[in-house]
Amino acid sequence: MFAEILTIGDELLTGNTVDSNSAFIAQKLTEKGYWVKRKTTVGDDVEEIKSAVQEVLARKPEVLVISGGLGPTHDDVTMLAVAGALNRKLVLCEGCLERIKAFYRGLYEKGLIDDPELNDARRKMAYLPEGAVPLENTEGAAPGAYIEHGGVRIFVLPGMPREMRAMLEREVLPRLGERKFxxxxxxxxxxxxxxxxxxxxxxxxxxxxxxxxxxxxxxxxxxxxxxxxxxxxxxxxxxxxxxxxxxxxxxx
Amino acid sequence: MFAEILTIGDELLTGNTVDSNSAFIAQKLTEKGYWVKRKTTVGDDVEEIKSAVQEVLARKPEVLVISGGLGPTHDDVTMLAVAGALNRKLVLCEGCLERIKAFYRGLYEKGLIDDPELNDARRKMAYLPEGAVPLENTEGAAPGAYIEHGGVRIFVLPGMPREMRAMLEREVLPRLGERKFxxxxxxxxxxxxxxxxxxxxxxxxxxxxxxxxxxxxxxxxxxxxxxxxxxxxxxxxxxxxxxxxxxxxxxx
Structure with missing residues (x-):
């Protein structure tokens, strides 16, 4: 059972951040009995991400875990790129939008942000590739996505370590069976x-x-x-x- | 000016080691004005490394820095794989062999090892892809290699962080010009x-x-x-x- 990991973020390519996420994901996949054969890191660029995803798919691993680029800023383009790589549309996940709304309202009530309302940047996070199962983010705004495509189980997770780890433990690992190495x-x-x-x-x-x-x-x-x-x-x-x-x- | 980084080692794919090497290399290349577009990690496997190198070369970066898999053990196969990817032979570097011999003699004299003699495993490290310029390892036994191939400047460095950093600073960065970002x-x-x-x-x-x-x-x-x-x-x-x-x- 082979797996690959794709981490996304310019900060990983300038050395401003050490990619501890991929080590964490690798460890958990290894414990589940998966053999991680390759890790790839690309920047926040639609074409780069798209190419990388398509190259992974061509190698046909059982599992691909992607992390990073799900946030509200203009360079968070992972979902768009993944949808493009799979030739799927981005579609609104209504349940995700409700959760995002509630998340920002919660931050506002705690005095952490000035504006509780949804804007385009925040709304963007509710769009997932068509056919994706949303993955709950208990620690942040952006949902993840689980997509089965051509025999590959693709999990798209946030890049913030706290969010990624919680989503991996709660939403990804239980889907990978009972086996434990x-x-x-x-x-x-x-x-x-x-x-x-x-x-x-x-x-x-x-x-x-x-x-x-x-x-x-x-x-x-x-x-x-x-x-x-x-x-x-x-x-x-x-x-x-x-x-x-x-x-x-x-x-x- | 684009660059790519390829790190090699099973321990990076099981999460037993966090890949701080690639962050260090990325930071230094960025400071030299290079745009690191991709980082790839594969295991200690000749075919995997060979494929990864050939894929990087097809993307035609100006610089490719490879780190890991130069040691004496049976799973240190990076030079063999790089030679294969470039369709070059591995040839003995006489100067490297002398340095390796001196290195182990030094360890023996300090009481760190029991046997100062060259054996096949130690001798293996003196073989570099044909046409490569050896890069001095001031901190360990295995030399690195600098190869120009099809317009790509390839640097092959050890995986031990202390050895990699010293070789990058002394042997790689001075070859990348004066420019400083x-x-x-x-x-x-x-x-x-x-x-x-x-x-x-x-x-x-x-x-x-x-x-x-x-x-x-x-x-x-x-x-x-x-x-x-x-x-x-x-x-x-x-x-x-x-x-x-x-x-x-x-x-x-």
Missing amino acids: VQRKLLAEITDESKLAPILNETLKRFKVRIHSSPKGFGKYIGIIIFGESEEEIERAKALMEEMGVRFGEGW | VQRKLLAEITDESKLAPILNETLKRFKVRIHSSPKGFGKYIGIIIFGESEEEIERAKALMEEMGVRFGEGW
């Missing part, structure tokens, strides 16, 4: 890294796990992460590796 | 965001600047970043925006 981080002491590759390959062949390795401490240690559907499967994979001569230590 | 962050108070777009467009037309905006505080404020070749040009752009009715406050 666990991961175990281990530190392997190894003198010759070339001996590790055949051991990893044998382990991968025998058990339903994924294994990542990365060197630690100038190659004296190898950090190993084993992903699997259960602690027991991971334990069995670890036991085989030990049998084949890998010595695991504590810490990472 | 500056940026100014401003906070604009605005009641109707829709009034801002025409002001931004007029400013962009009259001055050689880039402007990014993002909402702050539920749309009451707009965070504005102006990029330009000089403080004076930015000051003139700011003055025009004020003339047209934007009120700038302190802080961001």
Whole structure:
């Protein structure tokens, strides 16, 4: 089960913001048993977003999570671009409009904004690609969208981390099934890294796990992460590796 | 002048590591006057990296900075994949091999590793795509590579942040010319965001600047970043925006 992540925002491309969103999304998708194969970041530009979405769709992942560019400002163009990429119209979501109205009224009543009324910028956020299921934003104004298109399940989320995280947890993950991957981080002491590759390959062949390795401490240690559907499967994979001569230590 | 960034590593796709490298590279390229149009992240997989590199090259940026996957372990396959993408052979860099040998001897003398000798894994790092200029790694073993290919200047850097940063500062940025962009962050108070777009467009037309905006505080404020070749040009752009009715406050 493959997934891709697309994050959107000029601030990510000027280095003014570190893209922690995509790491969070990647972690959650990995825990659900998805293999995130690629992350892409483009700016707040309709054509750039459109191209990126179409390229992802051509690679046919099971899931595509998009984050960023749902707000009221002129450079929030993600929904427009996604609709364009899917050759769908943007249509008004009446329920979303009501929620947006209530959201700004709430902010006004708390004294956070001067004007509670809907204007074009705020109204814009209620338009979703035709056929999309709106995703509730418990932390902000802009709804997200869930769209099934050509076998790809597309989730469009806000870019503000608090909003994105809440929507991912409440609206996205429950739609991705019950399966839960666990991961175990281990530190392997190894003198010759070339001996590790055949051991990893044998382990991968025998058990339903994924294994990542990365060197630690100038190659004296190898950090190993084993992903699997259960602690027991991971334990069995670890036991085989030990049998084949890998010595695991504590810490990472 | 467009640029792209490609970061490589499974740990970025499982959310175990936040990709701060690409933000750092983006910031430095932006300061040099490059417009980073896209960032891509793929795993430690020859075919994935190869595809990603070829897709970037087809978009013809002036500069492509690649980071990650240069180490000694079996999943460090970036140089192999880059060579494949460019249809070049991997060839031994004798000078690099000498440096790698000296590097491990140094670690051994400091008591950090048990074995100072070159083995296949360590020797692997001395192979670069044919025609590449080696880039010195002052902080680690693996050299980087600078390759001109079809009008694209490609820089291949390590993934360890300390090594990547040093190589970027010492080996990459000096090759990107003298030009230096500056940026100014401003906070604009605005009641109707829709009034801002025409002001931004007029400013962009009259001055050689880039402007990014993002909402702050539920749309009451707009965070504005102006990029330009000089403080004076930015000051003139700011003055025009004020003339047209934007009120700038302190802080961001």
